[in-house]
Amino acid sequence: MDNRNEFVDFSDTETAFASKSLKELKKSLWLFKMMNKETLVDIATACARWAIKWHIPFTKTVIKSTIFDQFVGGETLQESEQAIEKLWKSRILSVLDYGAEGKSSEKDLDAACDQFVRSVLFAAASEGVPVVSIKVSALAQNDLLEKVQARDKLTTAEQDRYSRVQERVNRICNQAYETGMKIFIDAEESWIQEPIDRMVEDMMERYNKERVVVYQTFQMYRKDRLPYLQRLFHIAREKQYVLGAKLVRGAYMEKERDRAL
Incomplete structure (x- = not known):
């Protein structure tokens, strides 16, 4: 259709x-x-x-x-399939979103990455799922992202951990590129958003040359997001890639307000 x-x-x-x-x-x-x-x-x-x-x-x-x-569609991809098929009968598309925030060990973070990759492969085989949503906080420790944003000096071990975060994000985006899928990278709290922004920009520059594979998410309750969207539009034109933009109100208003007080 x-x-x-x-x-x-x-x-x-x-x-x-x-x-x-x-x-x-x-x-x-x-x-x-x-x-x-x-x-x-x-x-x-x-x-x-x-x-x-x-x-x-x-x-x-x-x-x-x-x-x-x-x-929630289901606890597993297989459980979700029934909900996806039911929606698709009414020509309603689904977005796969694996909930895995709050993990901290490298083993758990690698497992979350594996699950996101499986989600991409599952979605690629399903007519009713055009996109998979991921959170960088499911692939990284929040304290590490906060430290990167604060521009604190990272130890060698922390640098290695951060490199692995970037590798996980790239692995998922590469799988989406190879299978013709799309990836929404969710926006998160303002105190960890800057390193996420940089990773998303890198992924868009790498994979969005011919079509949109990777989408950046803009939480529009933040007053700095419209200027950032405009700036990113010009960067995409200069670097000759297609900007993927997902505009949302934002999900962290209460947490942001509490932290600001």
């Missing part, structure tokens, strides 16, 4: 929710109403963490049938 000459009508809810049954829509409406109650969310979150910590029976079942079912 060729949609290049069609406009997306965001008010067309019939098309937007074509893949959902009436029962599923009512469940989603109820869930979002509950999520609008801040006190209830705080209590439920605390209870869920406590229940998970103490391995309370049926905790996983409750979570998977509510929050998980609404926001």
Whole structure:
């Protein structure tokens, strides 16, 4: 289906929710109403963490049938396949996003990289998945990214670790290039964003010569992001590569505000 000459009508809810049954829509409406109650969310979150910590029976079942079912396609690529196929029947595309933040050992970071590569290969074989989303924080220790951004002197061991981060990012982007896929590299907290920006720029210069393979994400609640987008547009023209830009509101407003106080 060729949609290049069609406009997306965001008010067309019939098309937007074509893949959902009436029962599923009512469940989603109820869930979002509950999520609008801040006190209830705080209590439920605390209870869920406590229940998970103490391995309370049926905790996983409750979570998977509510929050998980609404926001997550599956725990594995194979589990996600059913959700992807269901959406694709209504011509709705999916973005694969592997959640692996907070890891710290090199073994775990390498494993996350392996999983992202598997996601790219999986997506390449699926008509309904044109892009895979990755987070650099899933491939690096945050304290290392903070140190790089602060321009602190790195030890030899830290330099080696940072080189491995760059190698992981390159490996994933290269796999996307080789298989005709696309990569969204997510924006993150402002105190680790600069090294991520540099890595994304390097990847775009390397792989976006003929088409967009790598997309930079711009969190537009940051007042410096529009000038950065404009500057990057000119850099891409000068270096003769295609700029991939994903514009989002941003996901870290509360953390950014708390850190600024």
